[in-house]
Amino acid sequence: MKRxxxxxxxxxxxxxxxxxxxxxxxxDLEKLMVAMGAEKITEQMIPAIMSQSRQLIEQSLPADExxxxxxxxxxxxxxxxxxxxxxxxxxxxxxxxxxxxxxTDKEVQALTVFYQSPEGxxxxxxLPQIMQRTxxxxxxxxxxxxxxxxxxxxxxxxQDKK
Numbered sequence: 001m002k003r004x005x006x007x008x009x010x011x012x013x014x015x016x017x018x019x020x021x022x023x024x025x026x027x028d029l030e031k032l033m034v035a036m037g038a039e040k041i042t043e044q045m046i047p048a049i050m051s052q053s054r055q056l057i058e059q060s061l062p063a064d065e066x067x068x069x070x071x072x073x074x075x076x077x078x079x080x081x082x083x084x085x086x087x088x089x090x091x092x093x094x095x096x097x098x099x100x101x102x103x104t105d106k107e108v109q110a111l112t113v114f115y116q117s118p119e120g121x122x123x124x125x126x127l128p129q130i131m132q133r134t135x136x137x138x139x140x141x142x143x144x145x146x147x148x149x150x151x152x153x154x155x156x157x158x159q160d161k162k
Contacts, residue, residue, distance in 0.1 A: 022106075024104065024105040028105060030096075033092070035111075035120070036115050036124065044128060048128065052135045057075060060146055060147065
């Protein structure tokens, strides 16, 4: 999925498309998904998302061991549910529709050629590292934001009690 997010930016870099441009065919969209390795990306995406999320949440869990254990069980159940939901068989029709609605046939063909090139394949191999490093750099900001939201909710709730 991380790599799928890059495709729209590449599409924007392509020449402006006339309003009457031909939509991509289902076969061309399938070629693009294969060239991008979209199914493999999806399989890699979930553990990466869950790992980063787990780290953030772990830092926010209560100190009380019983509450912490309960929260970890809830998180594990949610992770299992997320894994069931984010399968390629469920995501593929969504990506195909979004790409079909957003890109023209020429854009899909150009992206396919790019992703089949040595540079495109190299980019696809490096994107997980780029995304992982980006997420690691953003983690302190996200954690601070989560903590601020929790404090805000707690403050609001304490005012309700008064």
